[in-house]
Amino acid sequence: MSIPYYIFGIIYLVGLLVLGFFLLLNIYHIVRYGFFRLNGQLVTYLVLGVMLVILIATASLLMSVDWFTEFTIF
């Protein structure tokens, strides 16, 4: 039985969706309750910036991967 590498990419994307959902929920609360002022904006932009750097680093590390390569389990 063979599994292509992109399956792991899909699992990763599902994980990203879950994290993204909670991130948006937190941002929504801060904006909704009127706390999106200087401190709120600073921390929110810092967290979003770091997350963006992590995503760019991940993409650049995996740029050369051939996602359609298959590996055999059995």
Place this chain on the structure above:
Amino acid sequence: MHLPWSTAFLQQHSDEKVLLILRRHWLVLFRFICELIGLSLLPMSFFITWYWLDWDIEKNSLIYIITVLFFSLYYLGVWLRFYYDWFDYYLDVWVVTDQRIIDVQQKGIFNRVVSELNIVKIQDVTSEVKGELQTFLDYGNVYVQTAGEQRRFIFQQVPHPQAVAQLVIHTNNEAIKRHPAEAKLE
């Protein structure tokens, strides 16, 4: 000074003056930052082991892909956790005005509890500073007991608890002078 969320869900009365907006002491936030640093450094032991053992991992191998994806999600999760902790810290707030005390508590992502009490109804205010750290950094709890209820308002881990307690007592006395009839009802 206006209530920071007056447009959102709490209406500041037209003749109401905000005296104090309190959050927990910065040490609570500092603990979250230490956690963030600790959790960020944790995978370093894995990378150091990797480097020391001189593992040569091909860039198109399965182990490489899984490692990169795992640590990417791990670091995103660590930062999201920090953001959540900070959000929990930032959205828990106590507001003392010349008419009422408002306690806003964010409990998890989906629960938010807002309680308020009339400043005239306050019966007893106690400040508590426990231990060396709290004494050294001057933070602790302030307990506000209302007349008609068993429940107490607790300002948890707030800076300068004695000064806060004195301000609440002073505001209560002033409010009773302004509204003696309301105070007698209790």
